Amino acid sequence: MQLCNVCCEQTPKYRCPTCEIRYCSLGCYKKHKEACGVEDLLHEDDIIDKVPLQRLQLLGQSNELRDLLCNPHLRQLLRSVDGAQRKDEAMKAAMQEPLFVEFSDQCLKLVEDGATALTNPQ
Numbered sequence: 001m002q003l004c005n006v007c008c009e010q011t012p013k014y015r016c017p018t019c020e021i022r023y024c025s026l027g028c029y030k031k032h033k034e035a036c037g038v039e040d041l042l043h044e045d046d047i048i049d050k051v052p053l054q055r056l057q058l059l060g061q062s063n064e065l066r067d068l069l070c071n072p073h074l075r076q077l078l079r080s081v082d083g084a085q086r087k088d089e090a091m092k093a094a095m096q097e098p099l100f101v102e103f104s105d106q107c108l109k110l111v112e113d114g115a116t117a118l119t120n121p122q
Contacts, residue, residue, distance in 0.1 A: 074103055
């Protein structure tokens with residue numbers, strides 16, 4: 001099991017966009033960015049397309065997404081995008097795959113429908 005390159009205690013969930021080391025939390029990111037010189041990419045005031053946690057949690061509750069994620073080809077596509085050095089190129093390639101497009105569309109639909117449901121409760 002790989003450990004965070006900053007604290008060496010937790011499993012890393014994120015990767016530095018500059019040097020690509022793996023880290024586990026915002027605290028570790030802040031410690032690392034001082035040494036790395038990375039710009040503060042997490043400054044919340046600059047984020048336009050930020051999805052609230054409540055809407056993101058809808059993704060984990062979706063049977064449709066769960067069914068799609070049972071497909072080993074989709075899981076491999078997601079791993080290749082996640083592990084790519086050039087994420088933009090990997091996303092372009094993945095978006096040529098109908099299965100990946102279906103997955104992306106389902107994610108957007110859930111997040112967008114969730115926004116409507118949260119702002120207009122029945």
